[in-house]
Structure formats: C-alpha cells, structure tokens
Amino acid sequence: MSKLPSLKNLTYLLALHQHQNFNRAAQACFVSQSTLSSGIQNLEEQLGCQLIERDHKSFLFTGMGEEVVERAREILTHTEELVNFAQSQxxxxxxxxxxxxxxxxxxxxxxxxxxxxxxxxxxxxxxxxxxxxxxxxxxxxxxxxxxxxxxxxxxxxxxxxxxxGKDPFKMALVPELAKLAGEPVDYNKLPNKSIFLLEKEHCMTGHAVTACRLGNKDKINPFTASSLHSLIQMAEALQGATFVPQMAIDAGILNGSDLIITEPGDGEAYRExxxxxxxxxxxxxxxxxxxxxxxxxxxxxxxx
Amino acid sequence: MSKLPSLKNLTYLLALHQHQNFNRAAQACFVSQSTLSSGIQNLEEQLGCQLIERDHKSFLFTGMGEEVVERAREILTHTEELVNFAQSQxxxxxxxxxxxxxxxxxxxxxxxxxxxxxxxxxxxxxxxxxxxxxxxxxxxxxxxxxxxxxxxxxxxxxxxxxxxGKDPFKMALVPELAKLAGEPVDYNKLPNKSIFLLEKEHCMTGHAVTACRLGNKDKINPFTASSLHSLIQMAEALQGATFVPQMAIDAGILNGSDLIITEPGDGEAYRExxxxxxxxxxxxxxxxxxxxxxxxxxxxxxxx
DNA sequence: TACTATAATCGAATAATCTGATTAGCTTTT
DNA sequence: AAAAGCTAATCAGATTATTCGATTATAGTA
The missing domain is CATH 3.40.190.10 (Periplasmic binding protein-like II)
Incomplete structure (x- = not known):
C-alpha cells in the first residue's frame, strides 16, 4: 500500500485550481507561497505523475491534474461533512x-x-x-x-x-390589456411587444414562456428587466403585461400596483x-x- | 472552517474498529500502541466528540464512532483510488x-x-x-x-x-434415474432423497432450487456437499441426481463421470x-x- | 534599463508525530 | 494471595514533517 497524500496538500491543489495563481492560492490557504509550491511538488512526487505543466512563468493543469482535482474535491467535501456531522453530535x-x-x-x-x-x-x-x-x-x-x-x-x-412543489404562473397586465385579452389570456389579442420578460440570465424567462405556451415571439418586448420588482414596474409604466409566479403574488409583490392578475394561456402553467x-x-x-x-x-x- | 482530521488518524480508527484491540491495530498500521492511542484521542478532540467508550480495560465504539468509521472508510477508499488512478497514469x-x-x-x-x-x-x-x-x-x-x-x-x-450474463442449470443424474425421470426431468418420478445439494452456505443451493422450481423438499437428500466436485462424486456414488451449472459442465466437471445431463424441471432454469x-x-x-x-x-x- | 510579477529553491525555525519506557487497572494463573 | 499477563493511557525525548522568509530565475512591462 503506497502512502496516502495529505489532505492539506489536496486543499493546496484545489486552491491552486481555483485561483490559477500560486500567490493567491497560498493566501487563500493562509500559508506562504513556498509552502504551497512545495506542497504541490510533494503531491506530484507521491502520486508519481505530473499534475501541472510548468512554463517558466505560468502553468497549466494537465488532464491528470484536472481529474485529481475533481477526486480531491470529493474527498475533501466528504471529510468536511464528517467533521460537521461529528461536531454537531x-x-x-x-x-x-x-x-x-x-x-x-x-x-x-x-x-x-x-x-x-x-x-x-x-x-x-x-x-x-x-x-x-x-x-x-x-x-x-x-x-x-x-x-x-x-x-x-x-x-x-x-x-x-x-x-x-409547484409554483403556478399568473399573468399580470394593465386593465386595458386585461379587457382585451380575456381570461385565460389569449396572447393573440395582445398587441405586439406588450409582454415584458426578465433578462435571459434568469431561468424564469424560459420557464414562463414554456409553461405558459407563449409561442408568438412578436408579443415579447425587447426590453428586459433585471428583477421581478422592476419587471412589475416596467409592465405598469409601459402599459404592458408580464408573467408573475404565484409565490411572488402571495408575498405581496403586486400590492399598490394596478395590474390585473389573470390565468395565462391554456392549460396548467407552473414551474417546479x-x-x-x-x-x-x-x-x-x-x-x-x-x-x-x-x-x-x-x-x-x-x-x- | 475547522481543521480537518489527518488521514493517518482515520486509518488508525479503522484498524482499531477492525481489530478491536489497540495493540493488534497498531501492529497492523506498523506503529506503536502509544501512537495509535494518541492518534485516536487526537481524533476525538478534533471532532469534539467521543468515538469509543473506555471501560478501564476494554472499550466499545459509540454510535457516533461507528458512523465516523463508516464515513472514514469511504474517504480512505476514495483516497486510495485517487492514488491508484494517478500512479497508473x-x-x-x-x-x-x-x-x-x-x-x-x-x-x-x-x-x-x-x-x-x-x-x-x-x-x-x-x-x-x-x-x-x-x-x-x-x-x-x-x-x-x-x-x-x-x-x-x-x-x-x-x-x-x-x-x-446467465448460467443455465442442468440436472445430472445416474442413468437409471435419467430413464425414470424423462427430459425435462419430472421431479415427481424421482425417488425421495435422491437429489443432492451443496451446503447451505453456498448461494447456488437456493438459486438452483428456485430456478429449477423444485417444490417438493422430500426429494432432497439431507447430506450436503462442500464443493461442486464432491457434489458430483456424491451423486454418482449414491446413485442420485443433482443440479450443475452450465459453466461447470463446459469446464469439464463431468468428464470421466457416468452421469447423464438433462434439462431440469419446466421452463427457463438459470442463475444470473x-x-x-x-x-x-x-x-x-x-x-x-x-x-x-x-x-x-x-x-x-x-x-x- | 528598471520595475513588477511569477514560481522554484534553500536553510533555519517550528510543529507534528512517533517511540520506548512506565504506569495503572483488570484477569488469569500459580 | 501473589505473580504473571493483558489491557490502554501517559510522558519525555527523538525524529520527522511542515512552514516560513529570503533569495533566485525568468518573463513581461513601463
């Protein structure tokens, strides 16, 4: 049985992988750069293989290095969980x-x-x-x-x-559009560019469009909001419509707003x-x- | 983030759990008894909880100790696998x-x-x-x-x-019984106590009885064999029958024997x-x- | 050219680990 | 009842591993 690497050296390797820089990695581990450097070398020696390719100035993780990082991460996570479990009796x-x-x-x-x-x-x-x-x-x-x-x-x-659990989507619109579109909302009766959505970084955008079966992309306004709160503001100020999750409504996001809440599209519209x-x-x-x-x-x- | 335990101390704990004795565990780890003893104490201190109950002479693993052993085992196995993986490039x-x-x-x-x-x-x-x-x-x-x-x-x-894969069961019997039972074998036509099986420690006993649908336990001879080879000998010497897996037949276990190979019971009889x-x-x-x-x-x- | 930033290296200080001898508690043997 | 044999814990000292700071080498940049 060959000698096992120390967990300390494995954390050094992880830090190096995260920071891609010996100095910053060492700082993150609260040790000196030399300690971390020799720790990595030590690890390579023990494992008998190269983990990072040195290039006089910079370095690159080898394929093996990446694999070892991944396994080391799992080992360290398990060990931390062991400690937490024990310490909380x-x-x-x-x-x-x-x-x-x-x-x-x-x-x-x-x-x-x-x-x-x-x-x-x-x-x-x-x-x-x-x-x-x-x-x-x-x-x-x-x-x-x-x-x-x-x-x-x-x-x-x-x-x-x-x-x-599930969180149903509702449609919130200004009163004029609500009259126009009926309930459940018939998207075809809404003017083009009248539906406002969140920035595409938010998964809710895709979930809402899919769940509410909004096929006609012409109805979507190209301006996007960066939060649900600003989305509401936007829909109200620009006389439009938008999708709002039930949990946000329950939390009172529409309090003080004149938007009407209706059922969107046809069928069950929700996110899980x-x-x-x-x-x-x-x-x-x-x-x-x-x-x-x-x-x-x-x-x-x-x-x- | 609290300090992580050393893998060394975790191996000490595992050895102690396996040997249930400080001296033997220490020997297995190639360290002195005092090293192992203090290693365990060190571990308990780091984890902030008792792992073994000391009883003036002997000791017992606590519930927490058992749990820690199990988690430690997984961590160490993973680490060994990491080392092997790396060392074999x-x-x-x-x-x-x-x-x-x-x-x-x-x-x-x-x-x-x-x-x-x-x-x-x-x-x-x-x-x-x-x-x-x-x-x-x-x-x-x-x-x-x-x-x-x-x-x-x-x-x-x-x-x-x-x-x-699958390994079909065949029935091997002396010629007289083969004539009696037909093919596929009708167990009812076999005399009582004419079927020989392995000792119950062998999982094949249960698998064969189930797979070959041998319902009538009266046909089973109470004497059991401790290996397939002796089972064959027994069936032949005592003028009986037994189940033999196909792979054993393919390997020539019946060479030089007078036993007849037939299909057992009705339907597909095999072990996976x-x-x-x-x-x-x-x-x-x-x-x-x-x-x-x-x-x-x-x-x-x-x-x- | 001087300056900054990089990673590796080296000797000395420090921390950890390990050992062997010893102790104390208990059981078995004489 | 005494002696011998186990047990695990403890402690001082030796050994080993780890860490640091200083330094070097290399490359890019001002």
Missing part, C-alpha cells in the same frame, strides 16, 4: 448549512423559510447565497454550497434533484421548485428535513 | 484490482478470465479471493476488495450490481451472473471493461 439539523437560491424564488420564501428553520432548529447556522442557476451550480460543484433551491427543469450536470445537491453528499437526511420545511412555503407541495 | 486497466468470486463460479471462469486480462492488460495486477457471498460482501464493504463476481439475486446491502461493487466507487470504467471480458466466458452474455 450527529444531530443532522445542527451546524452550518449553505443554501443557494435563485432571485426569482429567494425574496419570496427565504424569509419565512429561514425563520421557520431558526425556530425549529436553533443550532442550525444558515448561510444563504442568491445568484443565477448557473453560478449556483458552480458553487455547488466547488463545495462552496451544500444545496440549491432552484426552479426546474435544470441541467443537472450529474447532480441529484428532489422535486418539492426543487432541491439540487451533489450525488455524493452525505447530508441527504438534512436536505430531506429542509425539503419538508420548504414545502410548507410553496404554493403547491408535491412532496411524497 | 490514468490508465484504468493498470495497477491493483482485487476481485472476489464465489466457489461455484471461480473454478470455471477465473482461469480463462485472468488469462485474458493478463493478455489484454498486462499492467493490471490481479488479486483474487474466493469465498462465500456473505464473506465477500464484508470484504467489499471494508474496502479489502474492489469488485465481486456473484450469482444473483443477492442482498445488495446498499451496493450496486451489473448483470453480466453479475458484478457487485460499492456505489461510491470511482472505478466504474474499470469494472465495465472487466464486465466485457467476463461476459465472453459466460454461457450466455446479457451485457448491453
């Missing part, structure tokens, strides 16, 4: 829980969700990050987040998902809400409890 | 491969299998262990084996399986052969290649 609802959430969900459920979690599990220390699906997936992969609350479907990239996590996690029990609490704050729960 | 068919196989399969395919593997992948170093399904599952869990070749179905205990491995392994690609080679030596391949 096996209580799965203690210790740090790092949740990622998209901006078209976060503002409407994270408040009550974290309040309920704090109340039921006071020893749980929540860290919450709000970002786009794409960014959150990166943070999940890198082990910077434990679990994501996302709107589905999503490109899982090897991760695992649990569907927790779910949890996404690494398939190699050892915190499924924790996520299950999280899913149960989360389900309470969704318009429609489909848990179990 | 990413070539998945290099380095050590530890295979477990049951005695009613091993003697008939391990020869040609390992010959083919050696030929196609000369840098692969095979270690092969032959034991009962139960024992092999323990060795797999403990990380002492990488993959098992078993007859299915089997209690997976959380492991993953791939079905690779498959690979079993830890779901957390990172050597699926290696096992896939192994499955492909294995399939060639099975009477019927069902791969893909």
């Amino acid at each position: 096996g209580n799965i609802m203690e210790g740090p829980l790092r949740i990622g959430c998209i901006p078209t969900i976060g503002p409407f459920i994270l408040g009550p969700l974290s309040k309920a979690l704090k109340q039921n599990y006071p020893k749980l220390s929540l860290y919450i990050r709000e970002d786009t699906t794409h960014q959150l997936m990166n943070l999940l992969r890198d082990g910077d987040l434990d679990v994501l609350i996302l709107a589905l479907p999503v490109d899982l990239q090897g991760n695992q998902q649990w569907v927790v 809400i779910g949890l996404v996590f690494r398939p190699t996690t050892s915190r499924r029990q924790t996520f299950r409890k999280l899913a149960e609490v989360l389900a309470e704050f969704l318009p429609i729960s489909t848990l179990n | 990413g070539n998945i068919m290099e380095g050590p491969l530890r295979i477990g196989c049951i005695p009613t399969i091993g003697p008939f395919i391990l020869g040609p299998l390992s010959k083919a593997l050696k030929q196609n992948y000369p840098k692969l170093s095979l270690y092969i262990r032959e034991d009962t399904t139960h024992q092999l599952m323990n060795l797999l869990r403990d990380g002492d084996l990488d993959v098992l070749i078993l007859a299915l179905p089997v209690d997976l205990q959380g492991n993953q399986q791939w079905v690779v 052969i498959g690979l079993v491995f830890r779901p957390t392994t990172s050597r699926r690609q290696t096992f896939r290649k192994l499955a492909e080679v294995l399939a060639e030596f099975l009477p019927i391949s069902t791969l893909n």
Whole structure:
C-alpha cells in the first residue's frame, strides 16, 4: 500500500485550481507561497505523475491534474461533512448549512423559510447565497454550497434533484390589456411587444414562456428587466403585461400596483421548485428535513 | 472552517474498529500502541466528540464512532483510488484490482478470465479471493476488495450490481434415474432423497432450487456437499441426481463421470451472473471493461 | 534599463508525530 | 494471595514533517 497524500496538500491543489495563481492560492490557504509550491511538488512526487505543466512563468493543469482535482474535491467535501456531522453530535439539523437560491424564488420564501428553520432548529447556522442557476451550480460543484433551491427543469450536470412543489404562473397586465385579452389570456389579442420578460440570465424567462405556451415571439418586448420588482414596474409604466409566479403574488409583490392578475394561456402553467445537491453528499437526511420545511412555503407541495 | 482530521488518524480508527484491540491495530498500521492511542484521542478532540467508550480495560465504539468509521472508510477508499488512478497514469486497466468470486463460479471462469486480462492488460495486477457471498460482501464493504463476481439475486446491502450474463442449470443424474425421470426431468418420478445439494452456505443451493422450481423438499437428500466436485462424486456414488451449472459442465466437471445431463424441471432454469461493487466507487470504467471480458466466458452474455 | 510579477529553491525555525519506557487497572494463573 | 499477563493511557525525548522568509530565475512591462 503506497502512502496516502495529505489532505492539506489536496486543499493546496484545489486552491491552486481555483485561483490559477500560486500567490493567491497560498493566501487563500493562509500559508506562504513556498509552502504551497512545495506542497504541490510533494503531491506530484507521491502520486508519481505530473499534475501541472510548468512554463517558466505560468502553468497549466494537465488532464491528470484536472481529474485529481475533481477526486480531491470529493474527498475533501466528504471529510468536511464528517467533521460537521461529528461536531454537531450527529444531530443532522445542527451546524452550518449553505443554501443557494435563485432571485426569482429567494425574496419570496427565504424569509419565512429561514425563520421557520431558526425556530425549529436553533443550532442550525444558515448561510444563504442568491445568484443565477448557473453560478449556483458552480458553487455547488466547488463545495462552496451544500444545496440549491432552484426552479426546474435544470441541467443537472450529474447532480441529484428532489422535486418539492409547484409554483403556478399568473399573468399580470394593465386593465386595458386585461379587457382585451380575456381570461385565460389569449396572447393573440395582445398587441405586439406588450409582454415584458426578465433578462435571459434568469431561468424564469424560459420557464414562463414554456409553461405558459407563449409561442408568438412578436408579443415579447425587447426590453428586459433585471428583477421581478422592476419587471412589475416596467409592465405598469409601459402599459404592458408580464408573467408573475404565484409565490411572488402571495408575498405581496403586486400590492399598490394596478395590474390585473389573470390565468395565462391554456392549460396548467407552473414551474417546479426543487432541491439540487451533489450525488455524493452525505447530508441527504438534512436536505430531506429542509425539503419538508420548504414545502410548507410553496404554493403547491408535491412532496411524497 | 475547522481543521480537518489527518488521514493517518482515520486509518488508525479503522484498524482499531477492525481489530478491536489497540495493540493488534497498531501492529497492523506498523506503529506503536502509544501512537495509535494518541492518534485516536487526537481524533476525538478534533471532532469534539467521543468515538469509543473506555471501560478501564476494554472499550466499545459509540454510535457516533461507528458512523465516523463508516464515513472514514469511504474517504480512505476514495483516497486510495485517487492514488491508484494517478500512479497508473490514468490508465484504468493498470495497477491493483482485487476481485472476489464465489466457489461455484471461480473454478470455471477465473482461469480463462485472468488469462485474458493478463493478455489484454498486462499492467493490471490481479488479486483474487474466493469465498462465500456473505464473506465477500464484508470484504467489499471494508474496502479489502474492489469488485465481486456473484450469482444473483443477492442482498445488495446498499451496493450496486451489473448483470453480466446467465448460467443455465442442468440436472445430472445416474442413468437409471435419467430413464425414470424423462427430459425435462419430472421431479415427481424421482425417488425421495435422491437429489443432492451443496451446503447451505453456498448461494447456488437456493438459486438452483428456485430456478429449477423444485417444490417438493422430500426429494432432497439431507447430506450436503462442500464443493461442486464432491457434489458430483456424491451423486454418482449414491446413485442420485443433482443440479450443475452450465459453466461447470463446459469446464469439464463431468468428464470421466457416468452421469447423464438433462434439462431440469419446466421452463427457463438459470442463475444470473453479475458484478457487485460499492456505489461510491470511482472505478466504474474499470469494472465495465472487466464486465466485457467476463461476459465472453459466460454461457450466455446479457451485457448491453 | 528598471520595475513588477511569477514560481522554484534553500536553510533555519517550528510543529507534528512517533517511540520506548512506565504506569495503572483488570484477569488469569500459580 | 501473589505473580504473571493483558489491557490502554501517559510522558519525555527523538525524529520527522511542515512552514516560513529570503533569495533566485525568468518573463513581461513601463
């Protein structure tokens, strides 16, 4: 049995991979550049293969280096989970829980969700990050987040998902358009460029268009909003229409607005809400409890 | 972020769990008893919880200790796999491969299998262990084996399986009984206690009885054999019948015997052969290649 | 040319790990 | 009851590994 590499050296390798720079990686690990440099060399020696190609000035991870990084990441995540588990005495609802959430969900459920979690599990220390699906997936992969609350479907990239509930889409329009379009809304009766959407970075844009079966792209206004709140403002100010998720309406996003809420298009229009996590996690029990609490704050729960 | 435990201390914990004795565990790790003792204490301190209950003379693993052992085992296995992968330069068919196989399969395919593997992948170093399904599952869990070749179905205990092929059961009987029973064999025409089986430790006993639909237990002789070879001897010497897998017949187990080979009972009588491995392994690609080679030596391949 | 930034290298300081001897508690043997 | 044999824990000292700061070499930039 050959000698195992030290976890410390593996973290050095991960930091180097993340920062692509010895100095910054060393800083991130709170060690000197020389320590990190020799740590990497040590690792290469132990593993008997080159992990990075040196180029006198810069460097590049080899294919093997990338593979080792990926495996090392999993090992370190597992070890951290082991430590957390032990330090919280096996209580799965203690210790740090790092949740990622998209901006078209976060503002409407994270408040009550974290309040309920704090109340039921006071020893749980929540860290919450709000970002786009794409960014959150990166943070999940890198082990910077434990679990994501996302709107589905999503490109899982090897991760695992649990569907927790549904969030219906409504259409919000100015009174004039509401009269014109009827209920459920007949998109053909709306003027061209009268429907406002979020920037394409938000997955809600695609989900809404698909779920509400908005086929005619001419109805879409080319100006996009960067948040649901500004989307509402935009639709109202420019005498248009837009899609709003039920949970946002429940949270009172339309309070003080003159927009009319109606059913969009034909058929069931909703997005699914779910949890996404690494398939190699050892915190499924924790996520299950999280899913149960989360389900309470969704318009429609489909848990179990 | 709290400090991570050292892999060394985790191996100490695993050794202690396996040997249930500080001295023997220390020996197995090639360190002194004091080193192992302080290593464990160190670990408990870092994790902030008790892993073993000391009882003035002996000790017992706590519930948390058992859980930590299980997680530590996974971490260490992953790390070993990382080292092997790196040291064999990413070539998945290099380095050590530890295979477990049951005695009613091993003697008939391990020869040609390992010959083919050696030929196609000369840098692969095979270690092969032959034991009962139960024992092999323990060795797999403990990380002492990488993959098992078993007859299915089997209690997976959380492991993953791939079905690779089928191995039909035949009935071998002395000529007198063959005339009596016809083909396919009508068990009712056989005398009581005329069918011989392996010891119940062998999973083939159950598989054969089920697959060949032998309902009437009165036909079974209470004397059992401890190997297929002695089973054949027994059936011949005591003028009886028995079930023999096709792969054993192909390997010539009945050469020099007067037993007649016939179809057993009604319908398709076979056992499935498959690979079993830890779901957390990172050597699926290696096992896939192994499955492909294995399939060639099975009477019927069902791969893909 | 001087300046900045990069990664590697080296010796000395520091931290960790390991050992062997010893202790203390308990069981078995004499 | 005493002695011998295990057990695991403890401690001082030796050994080994890790880390740092300073320095070097190289390349790009002002």
